[in-house]
Amino acid sequence: MKKRIVILGGGTGGTLVANRLRRALSPQDAEIVVVDLDDEHVYQPGLLFAPFGPFTVHTRRRLVHARHGALHPGIEFRKALIDHVDLDRNRVLLDNCVWLDYDVLVVATGARPVPERTEGLSADGAAERVHGFYTLRAAERLSRALREFAGGRLVVDVAAMPIKGPVAPLEFCFLADEYFRHRKLREKVELTFVTPLDGAFAKPVLSRTLEGLLRDKGIELVTGFAAGEVDGGGEGPGRLVARDGREVPFDLAVVVPQHAGAAYVQRSGDLGDELGFVRVDPETLRSLAKPDVFALGDATDVPTAKTASVAQSEGEVVAANVGAHLAGRELPARFDGHANFLVDAGSGPASPPGHLEKLAARRLYWHEMLAGRRTAGIDVGALPHTAPSGQDLRP
Numbered sequence: 002m003k004k005r006i007v008i009l010g011g012g013t014g015g016t017l018v019a020n021r022l023r024r025a026l027s028p029q030d031a032e033i034v035v036v037d038l039d040d041e042h043v044y045q046p047g048l049l050f051a052p053f054g055p056f057t058v059h060t061r062r063r064l065v066h067a068r069h070g071a072l073h074p075g076i077e078f079r080k081a082l083i084d085h086v087d088l089d090r091n092r093v094l095l096d097n098c099v100w101l102d103y104d105v106l107v108v109a110t111g112a113r114p115v116p117e118r119t120e121g122l123s124a125d126g127a128a129e130r131v132h133g134f135y136t137l138r139a140a141e142r143l144s145r146a147l148r149e150f151a152g153g154r155l156v157v158d159v160a161a162m163p164i165k166g167p168v169a170p171l172e173f174c175f176l177a178d179e180y181f182r183h184r185k186l187r188e189k190v191e192l193t194f195v196t197p198l199d200g201a202f203a204k205p206v207l208s209r210t211l212e213g214l215l216r217d218k219g220i221e222l223v224t225g226f227a228a229g230e231v232d233g234g235g236e237g238p239g240r241l242v243a244r245d246g247r248e249v250p251f252d253l254a255v256v257v258p259q260h261a262g263a264a265y266v267q268r269s270g271d272l273g274d275e276l277g278f279v280r281v282d283p284e285t286l287r288s289l290a291k292p293d294v295f296a297l298g299d300a301t302d303v304p305t306a307k308t309a310s311v312a313q314s315e316g317e318v319v320a321a322n323v324g325a326h327l328a329g330r331e332l333p334a335r336f337d338g339h340a341n342f343l344v345d346a347g348s349g350p351a352s353p354p355g356h357l358e359k360l361a362a363r364r365l366y367w368h369e370m371l372a373g374r375r376t377a378g379i380d381v382g383a384l385p386h387t388a389p390s391g392q393d394l395r396p
């Protein structure tokens with residue numbers, strides 16, 4: 002009998018796993034349905050670069066494509082908000098009151114910033130001097146603020162872990178250094194990177210390299226700073242206030258809020274943990290709640306980095322295991338937990354998004370990665386990020 006595979010989320014992981022499964026399974030054997038709340042697929046690694054140039058209609062065109070266009074023929078796309086999963090009856094409730102039955106469910110609804118977990122932050126960007134770059138709207142607003150910034154204290158803060166694209170805040174510092182040099186303003190800008198971690202990054206080897214780069218570029222590093230409040234209003238400078246009472250003043254703050262899983266996960270029985278990340282076996286990526294549910298990408302509680310390149314590796318595992326599960330076989334594939342990082346240290350002249358390297362990475366993302374094709378070990382998600390001397394910075 003024909004089976005139905007429902008994939009929740011049509012972002013990086015959901016798209017590439019849908020395309021992989023479509024190639025592997027015949028339409029007579031399996032129907033594949035992808036659900037997402039909108040039809041706008043954002044190339045998220047590109048959000049890092051967008052604030053450093055004018056945010057035009059072309060910027061948007063480069064970063065956003067139609068989701069349905071990235072799905073192979075034979076995959077059904079449903080635009081709807083997921084309300085919850087009924088794990089006992091193998092069905093998903095959509096916001097238009099439609100129940101969608103499944104034989105196998107793949108959860109790929111990613112991670113979302115939750116600014117409301119930090120006092121003083123809000124989804125709308127909060128105070129005038131407080132910004133972000135993890136959404137299209139935030140990146141566009143920050144592009145204006147950077148253009149108008151004529152000097153002072155610029156603080157880049159990771160409010161709390163986990164976050165997706167964990168190297169991006171550091172890369173933002175390097176690109177800001179280069180951007181202000183290019184504008185001949187660097188001497189008037191005090192750059193500070195503030196993190197709740199004990200070092201610049203969670204992986205010790207990469208952390209040491211990044212700390213050296215921060216030093217070389219005259220960027221101050223503040224560690225062990227768990228932001229309790231971001232005070233961006235009123236007269237005088239704004240303040241980041243840590244839970245232990247320490248303060249960091251700023252004229253412009255770029256804050257990356259803590260992330261959580263999609264809200265519906267917590268309305269779906271035992272599917273997720275307290276932050277809404279889907280509890281899975283870290284190797285097979287099968288849900289701990291039900292054997293016919295799998296998850297990948299930022300949505301899971303797997304203790305590895307939340308990056309597109311991890312979603313790509315996990316997609317290969319999930320596609321193989323879903324196929325085996327449908328055929329009644331043992332699950333053959335295992336994720337080994339690895340994550341690669343290539344870091345853009347801003348070594349070249351500051352250039353707007355669109356130079357050749359970034360173009361190549363973006364093209365690979367849309368045409369190779371999302372198609373669910375192997376890319377000969379290339380970390381496509383991280384491709385725009387070249388180390389200063391081209392060395393591999395993996396931990």
Ligand SMILES: Cc1cc2nc3c(=O)[nH]c(=O)nc-3n(C[C@H](O)[C@H](O)[C@H](O)COP(=O)(O)OP(=O)(O)OC[C@H]3O[C@@H](n4cnc5c(N)ncnc54)[C@H](O)[C@@H]3O)c2cc1C
Nearest residue numbers: 010012013014038045083110111166298299308309310382
């Ligand atoms: C600024 C930035 C820079 C980054 N840089 C890099 C990099 O250099 N290299 C790298 O590898 N990775 C990078 N990343 C991380 C990378 O983009 C993500 O890890 C990757 O996109 C995760 O894929 P995913 O499928 O798990 O989630 P996503 O691609 O985010 O997809 C999740 C989908 O689920 C949908 N969804 C969520 N909730 C619901 C709901 N209730 N109903 C319906 N649909 C829902 C969303 O609309 C979305 O389309 C970066 C991220 C950012 C923000």
